[in-house]
Amino acid sequence: MRGKRAPRREVKPDPVYKSPTVTRLIRKIMLSGNKTKARNIVYGAMEKLSDDPKKALEIFNKAMDNVQPVKEIRSRRIGGATYQVPLPVKQWRSEALAIRWIVDSARSKSGKSMEDFLYEELKAASEGAGAAVKKKEEVHKMAEANRAFAHFAN
Secondary structure, X not given: OOOOOOOOOOOOOOOOOOOHHHHHHHHXXXXXXXXXXXXXXXXXXXXXHOOOHHHHHHHHHHHHHHHOOOEEEEEEEEOOEEEXXXXXXXXXXXXXXXXXXHHHHXXXXXXXXXXXXXXXXXXXXXXXXOHHHHHHHHHHHHHHHOHHHHHHOO
């Protein structure tokens, strides 16, 4: 790796829910620089979760907790062989994966508006169901299956 790694930037909290995680969700949903459209989608989905902003943020945080992975597998090359080594996931990466999985599972559906699909995915994730939670469980199963290679982790 050449040069220095870029410093991690601080994400400002969004104006409505005062949460940096909601800001990251808005940025992930944004396509072609349409931040206003992305905000409307996220805020619309959050309003459908609950009319009270505090309650909606609580449901959103519960959904994020249910989707965030604790461990993942990374490929590691040792002595000419490549092993799938289970490693713990850092908080920022765990959050990024959870947001990515929620948005991807909402985008993969068709028929209704993105706002409706995002609402459904957040609602399902807060209850411990849905495609994003299933993805997390798959990652955990893979990490568990490759536990024999855990001693290769640095």
